[in-house]
Amino acid sequence: MNHFGTIYRYEVKKILNKKLTWIVFLSCVLCAGMFAAADLTGNYYVDGEVFDTHYHMFQVDQEYRMALSGKMLDQKLLEEMSEAYGKVPTTVERYTLTDEYQTYARPYSEIFNIVRLWTQQWDIDELKAWIPDEEALYASRIENLEKEWQNLRLSDVEKEFWREKETQTDTPVRYLCHDGYSKLISNGINTLGLLVLLFVSICMASVFTEEHTRRTDQLILSGAKGKSVVYWAKLAAGTSMSAACAALLSIFVFVLVFVVYGAEGFQVSLWLCLYLWASSCTMSLGQACLIAYGILILTAVFVGGLVLVLSEILHNNIATLSVCVGMIIAGMVGKVPYQYRVLAQFWDWLPVRFLNAEHIFDARTISVFGYCFVSWKVVPVLYILVGVAAAIAGKNVYRNYQVSGR
Amino acid sequence: MKLVIDRVSKQYQNRIAVDRISVNLHQGVYGLLGANGAGKTTLMRMLCGILKPTGGTIAFDGIDVSEEAYRAILGYLPQDFGYYPEFSAMDFLLYLAALKGIPKVQAKRKAKELLELVSLQDVSRKKIKTFSGGMKQRIGIAQALLNDPKLLILDEPTAGLDPKERVRFRKLIESLGKDSIVLLSTHIVSDIEHIADEVLMMKEGQLIYQGKWDDEKGDLEEFYLTQFGEENAYESFRDDIPL
Numbered sequence: 001m002n003h004f005g006t007i008y009r010y011e012v013k014k015i016l017n018k019k020l021t022w023i024v025f026l027s028c029v030l031c032a033g034m035f036a037a038a039d040l041t042g043n044y045y046v047d048g049e050v051f052d053t054h055y056h057m058f059q060v061d062q063e064y065r066m067a068l069s070g071k072m073l074d075q076k077l078l079e080e081m082s083e084a085y086g087k088v089p090t091t092v093e094r095y096t097l098t099d100e101y102q103t104y105a106r107p108y109s110e111i112f113n114i115v116r117l118w119t120q121q122w123d124i125d126e127l128k129a130w131i132p133d134e135e136a137l138y139a140s141r142i143e144n145l146e147k148e149w150q151n152l153r154l155s156d157v158e159k160e161f162w163r164e165k166e167t168q169t170d171t172p173v174r175y176l177c178h179d180g181y182s183k184l185i186s187n188g189i190n191t192l193g194l195l196v197l198l199f200v201s202i203c204m205a206s207v208f209t210e211e212h213t214r215r216t217d218q219l220i221l222s223g224a225k226g227k228s229v230v231y232w233a234k235l236a237a238g239t240s241m242s243a244a245c246a247a248l249l250s251i252f253v254f255v256l257v258f259v260v261y262g263a264e265g266f267q268v269s270l271w272l273c274l275y276l277w278a279s280s281c282t283m284s285l286g287q288a289c290l291i292a293y294g295i296l297i298l299t300a301v302f303v304g305g306l307v308l309v310l311s312e313i314l315h316n317n318i319a320t321l322s323v324c325v326g327m328i329i330a331g332m333v334g335k336v337p338y339q340y341r342v343l344a345q346f347w348d349w350l351p352v353r354f355l356n357a358e359h360i361f362d363a364r365t366i367s368v369f370g371y372c373f374v375s376w377k378v379v380p381v382l383y384i385l386v387g388v389a390a391a392i393a394g395k396n397v398y399r400n401y402q403v404s405g406r
Numbered sequence: 407m408k409l410v411i412d413r414v415s416k417q418y419q420n421r422i423a424v425d426r427i428s429v430n431l432h433q434g435v436y437g438l439l440g441a442n443g444a445g446k447t448t449l450m451r452m453l454c455g456i457l458k459p460t461g462g463t464i465a466f467d468g469i470d471v472s473e474e475a476y477r478a479i480l481g482y483l484p485q486d487f488g489y490y491p492e493f494s495a496m497d498f499l500l501y502l503a504a505l506k507g508i509p510k511v512q513a514k515r516k517a518k519e520l521l522e523l524v525s526l527q528d529v530s531r532k533k534i535k536t537f538s539g540g541m542k543q544r545i546g547i548a549q550a551l552l553n554d555p556k557l558l559i560l561d562e563p564t565a566g567l568d569p570k571e572r573v574r575f576r577k578l579i580e581s582l583g584k585d586s587i588v589l590l591s592t593h594i595v596s597d598i599e600h601i602a603d604e605v606l607m608m609k610e611g612q613l614i615y616q617g618k619w620d621d622e623k624g625d626l627e628e629f630y631l632t633q634f635g636e637e638n639a640y641e642s643f644r645d646d647i648p649l
Contacts (some may be wrong), residue, residue: 006504017492214488223505224478
């Protein structure tokens with residue numbers, strides 16, 4: 001009998017008994033709630049005057065998107081969109097304020113934005129002059145993807161891999177209103193990622209160190225199971241609490257976002273998501289959301305483990321917290337240019353950077369013997385391997401800890 | 407039952423805390439005396455396997471100090487131990503019982519028994535943060551006895567106990583010494599005089615006295631003060647006071 005279960009339960013109890021855990025968690029819940037509602041609060045101003053409320057504007061636009069939902073992005077829809085936008089005068093300073101835009105074009109603004117991204121044309125006059133052509137639109141998307149792949153320094157093998165993936169999606173694609181999923185994937189994952197990393201850094205840094213500062217380490221290490229089972233039980237308690245925090249926050253945000261923005265559009269193609277239009281992954285937007293939030297939970301476990309091991313190595317929770325916050329800030333502000341392909345790719349695998357749909361569904365892959373492994377499959381495996389190696393290294397530090405001084 | 411301490415040393419950079427101590431301990435109560443910094447706590451920590459000796463070996467009936475089996479027969483009350491303020495007395499004991507590898511059912515029974523022994527049965531569900539210093543010390547004593555240790559190491563066990571509790575505790579130690587090796591360190595010489603079968607005295611990391619103490623050898627406290635030069639210090643202090 002190794003008593004792992006009993007010790008694990010007491011280790012969880014120690015974490016949950018701390019006020020700090022609850023304060024940080026509730027702050028995260030509050031921030032997550034604010035994130036979900038932030039876009040919809042306040043007013044939209046034109047020349048210093050209230051034009052509309054953001055919430056009303058969203059309601060109107062969502063109604064238009066719902067009207068488009070289920071339609072194929074084909075020649076017919078493109079012609080409808082083009083005809084509607086053709087009525088908008090371009091001689092005015094802001095065409096979006098004209099009655100023509102509000103009456104005819106606004107219902108098609110979502111399709112218009114997709115065309116803009118796929119063709120990479122931003123000038124309204126050029127777009128008005130664009131002759132609707134389904135084939136040309138899809139070809140233009142591929143053409144712009146090729147340019148993007150060039151910027152990312154993809155190898156020929158990788159380009160071929162993605163070209164092959166592109167052919168697996170049937171065209172034309174069907175548009176589905178996907179406001180909720182779009183919100184979750186565009187900035188939900190990185191907002192929640194940041195909150196979870198802060199929670200883990202703050203709350204897990206003291207799991208091991210507190211035993212030293214409280215001087216309970218003497219009782220633990222002199223116990224029969226103190227040098228073996230306790231280490232793994234602490235690690236399991238810390239990582240499972242990190243995972244629980246990530247899972248609870250994810251569930252909270254999913255529910256909130258679905259209530260506010262709607263839960264339609266699980267099956268919509270990534271091509272139609274304004275944030276991931278350049279992704280050639282063959283999954284739907286809903287599947288991408290599930291993968292991204294699954295990775296969030298796994299990353300919480302990985303970072304939780306690293307924080308725990310680091311705190312045992314440094315024997316100081318403030319030092320551990322400083323290192324973790326330093327890494328989070330460095331990951332947020334630092335960016336390695338794409339021309340340094342390997343370094344840039346590794347840098348974007350830092351947890352704080354990786355928890356971003358753009359990096360999870362990155363076109364840069366790991367090529368091994370002519371086969372390309374995509375980031376969302378490789379990085380979690382890498383996290384698990386690094387995590388296991390760190391845990392084993394930490395075990396040796398823990399085992400060899402000497403109670404001296406005081 | 408034999409604890410073999412063979413040429414055990416502990417050196418910190420330029421200071422020797424424990425200097426080649428060799429002693430064999432058998433069933434009974436051993437009182438460890440020594441001034442602050444004599445190396446008592448360091449020796450005790452090494453005997454508990456939480457501090458690695460620089461040299462020498464420690465083994466209980468052939469089981470090395472580094473082995474789990476050694477820690478399974480060990481009970482330890484550190485001089486200055488911590489607790490979990492949000493844990494109840496019962497939780498604290500059950501947690502430490504799990505650390506000692508005691509099966510759940512047995513742990514519950516033993517925890518109840520020990521809480522009664524240290525007169526904390528009425529507050530077993532109360533959080534430790536509400537306890538007085540003496541109550542915390544008593545829960546510390548209880549945790550050391552959870553696994554019916556064959557080797558019991560008590561560093562300043564009577565600190566914080568009131569006189570009545572101290573007498574009760576002395577009796578408890580005496581009875582424990584019948585079946586196990588009990589090593590206790592204290593500054594209170596009378597504690598040792600009353601319960602220790604043998605006295606170990608440390609000075610500057612070395613064992614300067616080991617053996618039984620009886621009335622024929624004189625007053626233990628006087629001997630102790632002479633060894634540590636405190637009698638002289640006291641006398642010179644007395645001379646300084648204008649009468």
